[in-house]
Amino acid sequence: MSERHTYRVIVRGTWDGLTEAARERLLARAADHGLASMRFAEEGSLTYEAAPLKHFSMRYVVVSDAEDGPEMAGAIAEDRAETALRALGYGWTGLRSTVTDLDTMKINRKSAPRR
Numbered sequence: 001m002s003e004r005h006t007y008r009v010i011v012r013g014t015w016d017g018l019t020e021a022a023r024e025r026l027l028a029r030a031a032d033h034g035l036a037s038m039r040f041a042e043e044g045s046l047t048y049e050a051a052p053l054k055h056f057s058m059r060y061v062v063v064s065d066a067e068d069g070p071e072m073a074g075a076i077a078e079d080r081a082e083t084a085l086r087a088l089g090y091g092w093t094g095l096r097s098t099v100t101d102l103d104t105m106k107i108n109r110k111s112a113p114r115r
Contacts, residue, residue: 002065002066002067003065003066003067004063004064004065004066005063005064005065005066005073005101005102005103005104006061006062006063006101006102006103007061007062007063007064007070007073007077007099007100007101007102008040008059008060008061008099008100008102009059009060009061009062009073009074009076009077009097009098009099009100010057010058010059010060010097010098011057011058011059011060011074011077011078011081011095011096011097012055012056012057012094012095012096012097012098013055013056013057013058013081013092013093013094013095013096014054014055014056014092014093014094015048015053015054015055015056015090015091015092016091016092016093016094017091018053018090018091019089019091021089022088022089022090022091023053026048026050026053026090027050027053030048030049030050030053033046033047033048034047034049035047038059039059040059040060040061041059041060041061042060042061042062043080044058044059044060044077044080044081044084045058045059045060046058046084047059056092058077058080058081058084060076060077060080060081062076062077064076066103070099070100070101071099073099073101074097074098074099077097077099078095078097081095082095
């Protein structure tokens with residue numbers, strides 16, 4: 001059985017070719033998709049600012065085979081983002097992802113104070 005790793009992936013992009021109806025929906029829901037809504041989830045979490053309505057990010061948790069590496073996790077998250085954006089009727093361009101492998105991430109712990 002292959003080892004599985006958990007990845008946190010941030011997919012960033014730019015809104016493109018938004019219809020007037022899509023723009024209005026995004027602006028109406030902007031408060032629900034601000035900084036306070038940032039979280040990593042398997043189904044994704046969309047964040048953007050209303051002014052200017054230009055860029056967005058989506059945060060995903062991806063679990064996949066470690067041998068496939070972070071590149072595959074990024075591709076999976078970008079595919080999920082494309083599917084979600086298409087379903088919502090939003091146009092976009094320039095998707096790119098940043099991947100963090102939680103299983104190999106080094107954690108720097110503060111040492112106990114010296115006495």
